[in-house]
Amino acid sequence: MSAHLTRRALAAGAALLATPRLARAQAWPSGPIRLVVPFAPGGSTDLTARLVGEGLGQRLGVPVIVENRPGAGATTGSQMVADAPPDGQTLVMSNIASHAISPALYPNLRYDPVTSFTHIAMVITNPSAWVVNRDSGINNLADLVRAAKARPGGLDMASSGAGSSNHLMLVRFCELAGIEHTHIPFRGAGPAMVAVIAGQVPMMSDSLPSAASHIRQGTVRAIAMSSAERHPGFPDVPTFREQGFDMSSTSWFSLSGPAGMAAPVVERLHREVMAVIATPANQQRFAEMGGTPGDMTPAEFSAFVASEVARWAPVVRASGATVG
Template sequence: MTGRLTRRAIAAGTLIAGASLLTAPRPLRAQGFPSGPIRLVVPFAPGGSTDLTARLVADGLGQRLGVPVVVENRPGAGATTGSQTVADAAPDGQTLVMSNIASHAISPALYGNLRYDPVRSFTHIAMVITNPSVWVVNPRSEIANLADLVRAAKAKPGGLDMASSGAGSSNHLLLVRFSELAGIEHTHIPFRGAGPAMTAVIAGQVPMMSDSLPSAAAHIRQGSVRAIAISSAQRHPAFPDVPTFREQGFDLSSTSWFALSGPAGMPAPVVERLHRETMAVIASPESRQRFAELGGTPGDMTPAQFTTFVAEEVARWAPVVRASGATPAS
């Protein structure tokens, strides 16, 4: 009898202990993360570098977190529309944004009525990729280099039409700065993403565009567009035949970046896990090969380093925007 009671007591104690373990606080599950599908907002239309990078990250994160990571394209106003959506979201890690140089460095100086602060309104999680810009023209175009571009712009009243993924992008600012250095006029044609802009160049609707290398890479290799200049300091190993701006007499260089951010106030354990899993995704051989094909360089920053970097980018680009005189319509 005593033995049976002892065994029952042990069994009861085990059940109570198990229940205690189930209800005890857990560093991540206490916040219920991830509680379901994660929404990754891309503040540009599909088909551009931001979108391509986001989908690569989403696939890898989904596998590692065990929940779908759904890419949602919300373009508009120099990448600020989608970014504002995330700044307003609950800080639980279930809504993230593919932050970038346009939404978090250039547009804050370009748009005077933003409701978000690029540093304080977000939790900056992980730098994903950096890459140069490349200028492309329709392959049937007579423009083969920057000298040809300058001549074509000077020959056209009002200047040449020049496209970009949207007002406030680094590609937009590169167009403005080049026009100043070359002494030419241009008409900026902002699209709601690099994909639609590239389609217009391929169709011959606009003569050229300034694009981030990852979104242009496949089109250059396929011959659907011709690259005439790249903004890296040296020629890019993935495209050694494309000359730099400096080689062609223009002291210009520019690098874009794409990263993972969320609303301000996210719990530290959630940030730490998202950073760790994102770093694992971009460190995988498959991702590194894909980045190399696209002409991008994987990022390597802690959340604290990335937050400092964003603050430095805001400070660096604000005087550039003011000095250029660029506006959303320029």
């Protein structure tokens, strides 16, 4: 057989192998899409997922079913999606905890936050807000430090889970302030907020989207914001730096799927997500939540995840935190 015929035969074989995958991509979506949220209902990840899921369902013409699978610092639900078929029918609301912090925090993590996933779209970024129970007597960070020093072992401080960015902010703040604390991890920001409102825990570090409505309603008091400058939606809440603590942090929430998803499906999903978050109603909703809509391409988003893994690894090591 000539070299020319051999090349033609190889090309034909490759085309035959590619045809089923292309056909599946063209037929997508083939039914309801499962959107896994690796936290309990009520937190920022969950709220963002439900906004995106509703809009995607309308645009794609199939139900987008939000499924909460909390546990292990957002790694349980993320692992489920990493193990799922890359057919575009199972997605995850990826976030700073599951895809930036966990690789350093969990030495036995079975997925790679970059290569085990297809990263599709950045949805929203936002700062964290520190909130306290209304009757705690804590009005600012100085009050928080005094309260912690007055109590043996320090204060109980809650977050949405071990290994979240909010957990690491608690660790870093206590190091800077020279105080002790007991971290109370919850399986999501929703349950943690309920505990703070009820007075079971005096304070928590929370992503602004899930805390915003409670701050506005006055069910909790905000004492600090992790943004570099005061947030325009909450101009009365001072930053950490204004109160003498050199801290700032931004959380992010995004859409990812299993590694190996077909390019046409990824492109369609990215296009539809960008359309969903660009609607006036969702722009207003994100502003109310205190978030900034994302605008990265899939390639830019993948590079961003890699850079976040590198950024957070030394922070986790410095905190001494480890799980598993």
